[in-house]
Structure formats: C-alpha cells, structure tokens
Amino acid sequence: MLQIYTGNGKGKTTAALGLGLRAVGAGKRVLLIQFLKDGQSSEVKAIKKIPGFDYRNFGKKGFINKNNLTKKDFDLAEQSFNFAQKALKSRKYDCIILDEINIVLGLELLKTDDLIKLIKTIPPKTEIILTGRNAPKKLIQIADLVTEMKEIKHYFKKGVKARKGIEY
Amino acid sequence: MLQIYTGNGKGKTTAALGLGLRAVGAGKRVLLIQFLKDGQSSEVKAIKKIPGFDYRNFGKKGFINKNNLTKKDFDLAEQSFNFAQKALKSRKYDCIILDEINIVLGLELLKTDDLIKLIKTIPPKTEIILTGRNAPKKLIQIADLVTEMKEIKHYFKKGVKARKGIEY
Numbered sequence: 001m002l003q004i005y006t007g008n009g010k011g012k013t014t015a016a017l018g019l020g021l022r023a024v025g026a027g028k029r030v031l032l033i034q035f036l037k038d039g040q041s042s043e044v045k046a047i048k049k050i051p052g053f054d055y056r057n058f059g060k061k062g063f064i065n066k067n068n069l070t071k072k073d074f075d076l077a078e079q080s081f082n083f084a085q086k087a088l089k090s091r092k093y094d095c096i097i098l099d100e101i102n103i104v105l106g107l108e109l110l111k112t113d114d115l116i117k118l119i120k121t122i123p124p125k126t127e128i129i130l131t132g133r134n135a136p137k138k139l140i141q142i143a144d145l146v147t148e149m150k151e152i153k154h155y156f157k158k159g160v161k162a163r164k165g166i167e168y
Numbered sequence: 169m170l171q172i173y174t175g176n177g178k179g180k181t182t183a184a185l186g187l188g189l190r191a192v193g194a195g196k197r198v199l200l201i202q203f204l205k206d207g208q209s210s211e212v213k214a215i216k217k218i219p220g221f222d223y224r225n226f227g228k229k230g231f232i233n234k235n236n237l238t239k240k241d242f243d244l245a246e247q248s249f250n251f252a253q254k255a256l257k258s259r260k261y262d263c264i265i266l267d268e269i270n271i272v273l274g275l276e277l278l279k280t281d282d283l284i285k286l287i288k289t290i291p292p293k294t295e296i297i298l299t300g301r302n303a304p305k306k307l308i309q310i311a312d313l314v315t316e317m318k319e320i321k322h323y324f325k326k327g328v329k330a331r332k333g334i335e336y
Contacts, residue, residue, distance in 0.1 A: 001323060001334075003178075009315035011173055011183035014190065018182030018211070019334065021189055025214030026333025043186070046193030046218065094333075127334060144328075146321040147177035152314035155169060160312075165194025165262075166169075166187065166295060 001144045002119060002128050006102060006135035009151035010167075016097045016129045017043055023127070024052045028094035031087050035059060035080055035100045035132075041168045054093070056083060066107060077109035088122050095127040102132025102139075112136045169312040170287060170296045174270060174303035177319035178335075184265045184297045185211055191295070192220045196262035199255055203227060203248055203268045203300075209336045222261070224251060234275060245277035256290050263295040270300030270307075280304045 003019075005012040020030040031054045032047060039057035047053050058080035064073055088096055105112050116138060119128060130139065140146050162168055171187075173180040188198040199222045200215060207225035215221050226248035232241055256264055273280050284306060287296060298307065308314050330336055 001328075005179055007318070010171075010313060011179060011315045011317065014186030015179035015183040015317075017186030017189050018184065019186075021185050021214045022182065022209065022211040022336075023333045025210035025212065028333045041190065042193035043190040044193065046189045050214065050218070140320065143321060144323040144326070145178060146319075147175075147179045148318040148320050149179065149183075150175070150316040150318050152308065152316050153311060155312040158312070160169075165191045165196045168190075 001124055002142060003130070003145040004102075004135050004139060004143045005129070005131045005147050005149060006133060007147075007149035007151070008133060009149035010154065011149045012131040013099050015147070015149070016099055016131050019129060020053060020095060020097055021050075023095045024050055028052070029092060030054065030095045030097070031056070031093045032097045032099060033058070033080065033084055033087070035077075035098065035104045036064065037100065042165045058083070064107065069107065069109070073107075073109055077104055080104075081110050081114070085118055088118060088126070088128070093126070095129065097129040097131070100132045101130050102135045104132075105136055105139075106132075106134050112138050115139070116142060169292055170310060171298070171313040172270075172303050172307060172311045173297070173299045173315050173317060174301060175315075175317035175319070176301060177317035178322065179317045180299040181267050183315070183317070184267055184299050187297060188215075188221060188263060188265055189218075191263045192218055196220070197260060198222065198263045198265070199224070199261045200265045200267060201226070201248065201252055201255070203245075203266065203272045204232065205268065210333045226251070232275065237275065237277070241275075241277055245272055248272075249278050249282070253286055256286065256294070256296070261294070263297065265297040265299070268300040269298050270303045272300075273304055274300075274302050280306050283307070284310060
C-alpha cells in the first residue's frame with residue numbers, strides 16, 4: 001500500500017515516524033530513509049535504540065532550493081534512490097518510509113516516473129510511506145491513501161523558531 | 169505551547185506519537201494519555217520499551233458514540249481528566265499528549281471550558297498536544313499550532329479494513 005503525507009502543515013514526518021513506531025510495536029520491520037536531512041534530528045537518536053526500526057539518511061547540512069543545487073545534490077539523490085530501490089526489492093522490510101521524497105521530486109533531483117516505476121514492482125503488502133510538501137499529482141493518482149496536512153495556525157508565524165525535540 | 173491535530177484524515181495520533189518519539193530523542197520527558205482506547209494498540213508495545221516515554225490509557229473495548237454512552241464512560245472521562253490534570257501540574261513532563269481528547273469533548277464527556285481552564289495554568293514551555301476529529305473552536309482559538317489532517321484519499325473507501333501495526 002502506498003501512503004502519502006503532504007501539505008504545508010506540521011505533522012508529515014512525525015505521522016510517518018509514529019506509523020513506523022506502531023508498525024514496530026506489531027513486530028513489523030521498518031526502514032526510515034530521510035532525504036535531504038543530515039541525520040542530526042532528535043528522532044534519529046530515539047529510533048536507533050529501537051530494534052526492528054532501521055534508519056538511513058542522505059543529505060547535507062542546510063536547506064537546498066532550486067537555485068542552489070550542486071552536483072553533490074544530484075549525486076546524493078541518485079545514491080538515495082539506489083538505496084531505496086535495493087531496500088524495497090530486498091523484501092527485508094514491511095514498511096519503508098521515504099521522508100521528504102516529495103521535496104526531492106519537486107527539485108527534480110529524481111524523476112517521479114522512475115519512483116512510480118519502482119513502486120509498481122513492489123508487492124502491495126509492503127507499506128510505502130512518502131512525505132513532503134507538494135506531492136506530485138501522478139503519485140497522488142496511484143496512492144492508496146493521501147492525507148493533506150493543512151496549516152490552520154502555526155507558531156512560526158508568531159516568530160517562534162524551530163525547537164530541538166519538537167521540530168527537529 | 170498548545171498543538172492540535174484534527175481533521176478527518178489519517179495521521180493525527182501518529183503525528184503525536186512521532187512528536188513524542190522526537191521529543192524523547194532530545195531527552196525530553198513525554199507522557200501519552202490515550203482517551204477512549206483500550207491500550208491494545210501496537211504503538212503501546214513499542215512505547216513501553218522506550219525510557220522517558222510514559223503511557224496511560226482510559227477507555228474500554230469498542231467504539232462509543234452519542235447514543236450508547238453509559239455512566240462508566242462519564243466515570244472514565246472524569247478519571248482521565250483528573251489524571252491529566254495531575255500530570256500537567258506535576259511538572260514531571262516536557263510534553264503531554266492527550267490522544268483523542270477532541271472526541272471526548274465532542275461527546276460532552278468532558279467540558280471544553282474545564283480543559284481550557286487547566287491549560288491556562290500550565291507554563292508555555294510545556295508542550296501540550298491534543299488530537300482527534302472536530303477540535304472545538306474555543307480550543308483552536310487558544311492553540312499555538314493547529315494542523316488539519318484532511319483526507320484526500322483513504323483505502324477504507326476501497327473496503328480495506330483497519331490493519332494491525334498500521335491503524336492500531
């Protein structure tokens with residue numbers, strides 16, 4: 001099954017994390033792949049202590065956008081896709097989370113069609129979770145579940161900065 | 169800070185769980201109180217193994233609705249509110265999740281005004297997370313962050329049943 005958590009509100013990555021935690025609690029094997037993240041988020045420390053919850057990140061410090069992409073970003077995207085592909089095809093995991101992959105697709109570091117092609121080769125009993133703003137329409141079309149996390153109110157607008165243990 | 173996750177889409181409880189996991193990873197002390205739940209969800213098994221992540225549930229098997237409320241439901245709601253109140257006032261936790269409390273308020277098992285009165289006595293550095301559909305407007309007004317989990321697509325509509333490790 002393919003689940004997508006998208007939208008501009010807080011709760012996409014955390015929903016995927018919570019689903020991973022629930023799955024592990026049921027004895028499922030879970031892999032979280034974080035794209036564009038440097039592996040320093042607090043959740044990583046907690047996950048690494050949980051048996052059955054594997055973790056891998058591909059990213060570097062700082063935010064990237066369409067105007068500051070470098071060859072390194074494309075290389076990292078390719079590496080991450082190859083890793084995700086191997087993990088999905090290995091049948092080692094019941095649940096694979098591709099965190100922030102929608103952003104990678106939006107930046108055109110990876111092709112949506114390549115991801116769709118890959119997903120179509122995976123048996124439906126494997127849970128694939130995609131997160132990130134602006135999920136491509138083509139992905140939404142083939143997904144089994146899509147939730148839009150819609151920002152109604154956010155403390156960032158009041159000037160509150162991202163906080164360790166809450167945002168990262 | 170008061171955060172609310174509401175809406176008809178999947179991802180409210182899991183977003184709160186994921187936030188709890190991240191907070192624990194940052195060394196924060198977290199308490200998850202599940203209302204209306206029997207404590208048999210898979211996430212509970214995982215949480216109980218995580219140091220610093222406490223858990224308590226108030227509920228019974230089966231779903232309740234406006235038409236089948238019993239004295240027991242009111243008693244459980246009162247117990248759960250008293251427990252939440254003690255926990256919040258104890259200053260023992262950095263982050264307290266009241267899972268499905270919006271449903272409890274919608275069923276009028278607890279009064280929204282009583283919850284608001286309680287929240288106003290808690291220092292803002294304590295993170296209070298509320299989940300459940302149909303968050304009362306009065307709560308949204310005083311919240312620092314509100315995300316609406318909006319269902320765009322759900323496999324339940326295709327006849328898929330709730331699955332262990334994914335929905336519970």
